[in-house]
Amino acid sequence: MVMKIALAGNPNSGKTTLFNVLTGANQSVGNWPGVTVEKKEGVLRGHKDVKIADLPGIYSLAPYSPEERIARNYLLDERPDAIINIIDGSNLERNLYLTTQLAELGIPMVAAVNMIDVVKKRGETIDCAVLSKKLGMPAVEISALKNSGIEELVIAALGAAEKRVSGEVKKIFGRAVESALAEIEASFAGEVPSCEKRWYAIKLFEGDPQAAESFKNNKGALAAAKEVRERCEAEFDDDAESIVTGERYGYIASMIHEAHKKQGENLLTVT
Ligand code: GDP
Ligand code: K
Ligand code: MG
Numbered sequence: 001m002v003m004k005i006a007l008a009g010n011p012n013s014g015k016t017t018l019f020n021v022l023t024g025a026n027q028s029v030g031n032w033p034g035v036t037v038e039k040k041e042g043v044l045r046g047h048k049d050v051k052i053a054d055l056p057g058i059y060s061l062a063p064y065s066p067e068e069r070i071a072r073n074y075l076l077d078e079r080p081d082a083i084i085n086i087i088d089g090s091n092l093e094r095n096l097y098l099t100t101q102l103a104e105l106g107i108p109m110v111a112a113v114n115m116i117d118v119v120k121k122r123g124e125t126i127d128c129a130v131l132s133k134k135l136g137m138p139a140v141e142i143s144a145l146k147n148s149g150i151e152e153l154v155i156a157a158l159g160a161a162e163k164r165v166s167g168e169v170k171k172i173f174g175r176a177v178e179s180a181l182a183e184i185e186a187s188f189a190g191e192v193p194s195c196e197k198r199w200y201a202i203k204l205f206e207g208d209p210q211a212a213e214s215f216k217n218n219k220g221a222l223a224a225a226k227e228v229r230e231r232c233e234a235e236f237d238d239d240a241e242s243i244v245t246g247e248r249y250g251y252i253a254s255m256i257h258e259a260h261k262k263q264g265e266n267l268l269t270v271t
Contacts, residue, residue, distance in 0.1 A: 003050045003161050004078065008071060008102055009086035010095050011057030014114040016040075018086055018144040019054045022154070032056075032070045044154070050161075053080065059094070061101045063210040072210075075105055082161035083109040084153070089126050089141070090118045092260055096252045103135060104169055104202055106195030108160035111139040112153050117146050123263030130259040134251075136170040169198045172251040176235065177243060180205060180228045187224035205229055206241045 007022075009015050019027070023042030032039045037056050044050035055074060056067035063069050075083070085102050087095040099111060113126055131139040138156040142149030160166075171178050184201040192200055203211035204225035215222050229240045236243050 001049065003082075003158075004053065004080040005044070005050060005082045005084060005157055005161060006053045006055055006075065006078075006080040007084050007086060008055045008075070008098070009057065010059055010088060010091075010098060013057070013086045013088040013091075013095060014144040015054055015057060015086050018084075018112065018114065018142070018150075019052060021144055021147060021150055022052055037066060037070055047158070050158070058098065060098055061105075063208065069210075075102075075107065079107060081108065081164065082157050083107050084112050084157050085109060086112045086114050086144075088115050089113040090115045090122070092126070092256050093249075093252055096255065097248060099135060100172060100248050100252065103137065103166075104199045106166050106169060106193075106197075106199060108163055108166045109137045110153065110156045110160050111135060111137055112149075113139060113141045114144050116141040116149065117143040125261045127259045127261070131255065134170070134255045134258070136167050166195060173244070173247045174250075176232060177205075177247055180232050183228050184221070184225050187221045188218075189220075191218060191221075201225075202244065205232075206244055 007015050007019055019040060019042060022044055024045045026045070027040055027042035030039045031037065040054040042052045042054075044052055053074070055071040058065075058068050058071050061068060061072045063072060083102055083105075085099050087099060103109060111131060113128060113131065116126070119126055126141060128139040128141050138160065140149055140153045140156050142153050144150075173181070181198070181201045184204055185197045188197055188200070200211055200215070204215065204221065205228065207229060212222060232243060233240055238246075
């Protein structure tokens with residue numbers, strides 16, 4: 001049986017470098033349907049039944065740029081067996097913003113913390129065990145350029161793909177938002193597969209136009225989401241999208257605080 005693994009990450013996180021390491025010469029280049037955004041697919045070296053797709057570089061899964069729409073629609077429609085999310089470890093905060101969104105899709109996923117050579121050269125460390133726990137997925141440090149950590153990454157990605165189900169998506173928001181999301185999820189009844197519920201609850205809460213479109217025959221869920229959203233916006237005196245973004249960055253900050261150590265920090269924490 002053929003397995004599909006998608007490579008997703010920010011622009012310049014090292015996707016192409018990793019794609020080349022993973023696939024060697026076994027690749028084909030085309031365009032995504034209807035747009036002149038390059039589409040690369042390849043076969044995992046030594047695993048002729050595993051296909052790798054290199055998605056366009058993106059900073060978020062909002063549906064506003066062509067790259068975001070391509071990546072998002074691919075993940076939602078094709079539901080690959082696993083996602084390898086490549087993270088630029090020298091730019092953790094910005095990269096983890098996308099990671100937390102990808103995790104919500106309910107697709108088995110592995111975080112590949114790249115550029116670890118750069119991180120080490122700066123005298124810094126990233127604790128992948130902490131990231132793994134906080135993200136609810138395996139996290140592996142790699143250097144795509146120096147070809148290190150690749151074997152561990154492939155093992156983790158194949159393991160995730162073979163399991164076919166993602167773990168429980170981490171509840172990263174505060175109590176008010178989490179209870180809002182639970183209310184929206186409860187309005188879905190049986191129509192939404194359980195692994196996709198959290199993604200759609202968040203998107204409907206945010207008022208995402210593309211998600212609303214795919215619920216156009218489910219007036220009950222749309223009405224529930226609108227009611228919950230308006231209540232939260234009044235309570236926070238902010239719009240739903242900013243509430244979610246703010247809380248996402250709050251969780252990312254706590255993750256980085258625990259996982260990312262800079263030179264000398266270990267000494268300074270002894271009081
Ligand atoms: P993409 O935009 O995500 O496809 O990123 P690229 O693969 O084109 O990489 C962007 C730049 O980062 C290139 O100059 C790569 O050589 C470099 N790069 C990629 N991975 C690593 C790495 O692990 N360490 C270092 N030092 N540079 C890397
Ligand atoms: K690039
Ligand atoms: Mg690239």
